[in-house]
Amino acid sequence: MSERNSLSDLDIARQADIRPIGDIAATAGINAEALELYGRYKAKVDPARLDAPAPAGKVVLVSAMSPTPAGEGKSTTTVGLADSLARAGHKVMIALREPSLGPILGMKGGATGGGYSQVLPMDEINLHFTGDFHAVTSANNALMALVDNHIYQGNELNIDPRRMTFKRVLDMNDRSLREVVIGLGGPAQGVPRQDGFDITVASEIMAVFCLATDLADLRDRLGKITFGYTYDRAPVTVADLGVQGALTLLLKEAIKPNLVQTIAGTPALVHGGPFANIAHGCNSLIATQTARRLADIVVTEAGFGADLGAEKYMDIKARLADVAPSAVVVVATVRALKMHGGVAKDKLTAPDLEALLAGVDNLRRHLRNVEKFGVTPVVAINRFATDTQEELDWLLEWCATEGVEAAVADVWGRGGGGDGGDELAAKVAAVLSAPNSFRHLYSLDLPVEEKIMSIVQEIYGADGVDFSVPALKRLADIKKNGWAGLPVCMAKTQYSFSDDASRLGAPKGFTIHVRDLIPKTGAGFIVALTGAVMTMPGLPPVPAAMRMDVDDAGNPVGLS
Template sequence: MSAQNPDLEIAQAATLLPIREIAERAGIPEKALIPYGTTKAKVDVRAMEPTGRTGRLVLVSAMSPTPAGEGKSTTTVGLADAFSLLGHRTMVALREPALGPIMGVKGGATGGGYSQVVPMEDINLHFTGDFHAIQIANNTLAALVDNHLQQGNELDIDPRRIQWKRVVDVNDRALRQVVIGLGGTGQGVPREDGFDIVVASEIMAILCLATDLADLQRRIDAIVVGYRRDRTPVTVADLQVGGAITMLLKDALLPNLVQTLGGTPALVHGGPFANIAHGCNSLAATRLALSLADITVTEAGFGSDLGAEKFLDIKSRLGGLHPDAAVVVATVRALKMHGGVAKEDLGTEDLDSALKGTANLARHVENLRKFGIEPVIALNRFPTDTEAELEGVLAWAKEQGFRAALSEVWAKGGEGGKAVAEQVLAAIEEDSPSYHPLYDPADGIENSLRTLAKEIYGADDVVFEDKAPAQLRMLKRNGWDTLPVCVAKTQYSFSDDPKALGAPTGFVLHVRDLVPKIGAGFVVALTGAIMTMPGLPKEPAALRMGVTESGESVGLF
């Protein structure tokens, strides 16, 4: 096996069960299955009878990520396989990977080693076409807005105040700010515009929060595309094109069924990033899993300050979910980086630095406790970890009164996740979880942000600067200041400074813009230097990719 691409080679060597067998194992009837080949399918939830079941919901989060990688998706998949091995009817619900990070530096999002969802190549590339549908729906709406300007602008839309951007599923910094409509009167109305990445699109967020087709169109109709010259909002309903946009998304709304290497049914659907969007898989997929399984394992992007907070304050609130347990993934490598060790020195044993880095991990545990959930630490083992480091971190967790266990799912699959699974089951039974959101949106955006800044990030206060003060006044004028808030922030730090590792305090959170996403049902707060269109690194992963003569991928990770 190649040391460069073991995950891909393990996935390619696996013998997958027919998707109809996975569906039967999950309790999905034949009439609800729409196969895409033999190993993946969409599930038409409209063809299913209510089961009356609501299983346990386990959320997997992590400490603040580092370039060393923590293995959150790997842990999520392995934990689901572990529950299956322990005799529980289990499903895993994950987000779909985006091509931006796959071609960039982060890689795919199907797990790793013997803890993967498969077919790995399909899922990481075009899968069932959901992202393409979202991209074309988003850009169709953009084209219709510009066509409205060209054809007389009956709604009196101010071209300077159009907030609807085009999107593309690749990291392309050159498209962040563009000028369109050049070339004369027949080519459209010239104006400034820009592109976001698909995972930041409000269409993506809406797809992941919609409960059915009717709710999908209601949310699409509520999208604010821009403002008139009198500064009143213009919606998709005003343009009368909500039906067309919904039609483009009707198949993408259906959850995707695949499997883990351990044969556990997996729903992989939706994919908003957690640093620039709400970071959770679709509500439709999560609800479907809960109705079929005794235990559903899901994940939310990055750490408790991003994906988990948004899962608990946005998705769970809007979707009526009640998480029963949480897992915080940690690694010795990440702990050492937060303790001051450079990436190139992580292979050297350094328990003192790892213990210093536990300040970051402890804050993530305490954050989840504030939502009424007692989390379990999954210490994800890497080959460079020493026994002294692993034992030292687990001993620290015990001293702090934290539940913790070693996770070895990359090397052992579900067998390597049993210790974590047993701790999660004990937490559900013994700790009496009583989930509740952290803040009340009715108190206003300012109070919601200050609560998050102080309680979750460790900040002293929030500063509204650049466009944010004017946007705050606009939100209040339109009655949108009582929506939940979705903070766009660096994933590397609790603060808005990616270099402030560990558990920083004594800082202020800088909010530079507030963007209403009325269809999604929240307001995005842009902080620090975070961008909604990432860029590619100097040596993108795409340089190492290709295909064999037989059509198999190489270099995909």
């Protein structure tokens, strides 16, 4: 491996020639009145002050096969593809989610791409950035403080403390906070009740933040949030409590998209960050639409595999605005395909065409699913140093037999304006120039259980759905309260098409188990909790935080 490729992501980021953010803004066509500087290399963009036309840029959605612990490099591919499209002469902007501290300190170590396909400054983006997640966390917890105070001060709204559906949040993986009891210690400490924490990226306020079209819509959606029920089992909203204005105040600066740059100088908006396994998995709609005002091509991504983030992008985000993708890139790796073919993680470097053959069933299902939305997929084979040419050639030939365009992308080692993604960019550009017939998977007129069945059978390949008794009761409440017309956001393990994380590949003969349904009336969707998926993750046996530090000069160590 060359010295260039032996450097860590953090080493590469430090050596990059980062430009003042004002220069990047000027290149992107952002006028000075719309730019709010956060130091030399970060800024917020105020869409209301932006001197740019209505959104018109075409969207490229980057998704992936089912993720594995071997890593697929979806963000790296997103950045590398955008740099390569810019290198080919297209006016391009990236729209990404903000990283969550939970997985950064837990398993991933960083979420700004990798190698020579990164957004900068990577350490600041990964650690606090411009404070957006703090604002979302504060708004969420302010709501719950106001709710519990209302109950303590006499409970004029008749809120039943036993029927709260909203939790406090923290941007951290902390399993010990999943279930807590608050208000202990006597009457002066509040009204005791069972409570708990979700991770910030699973909060409905994060979803509202990412689906709002502007500040007025943000306030309206915050007011529509249902946080619990009365003793008479009537829903209680933020508007009933009268605090949507205060929550909007806490978010008024955070709602402006954040402008940064790639190593190659491509402008990137990094804004919002819901997970795709427990939330809808897309960056903010405001950022996507702002990017579409500034660029001819917007490269964005949706979290985890195409069964989760991409499906939610199509059926939730693309219903709210004209952001339907004109092309979908599905990232695959030889390593991950071999793991789906039955190879253990510590054996993935050994050539194994037989395992590759077994693993492509997973990729095939994702590709066929993308086509169900009327969009043409392109496979990006994210190259790793251990891949053999024989394996790469086999996978390219397999894609050709499936009738799908594919290209090997070496954007980790040859990105940053290099030629590692040129072939992929050319294939994506060709798809963008061709017509498509985008469509949603299901109609909103269908009953909730039929929407879930459509996703479960058409996308996951399951035989059917098993609703728990609590889920069936919640389903009746949804119908009674007039929420049945909302789309569905499935909360499911990212590692499998099933709700069992151990069933890799393209399993058949299984049932999806829905244990609860949670109406998110502000975000405008219904979350279906399946299997054992948790809305507050835990840390692994050896968290990534164990290798993190700062040197004597204050520079970060261990981010990757």
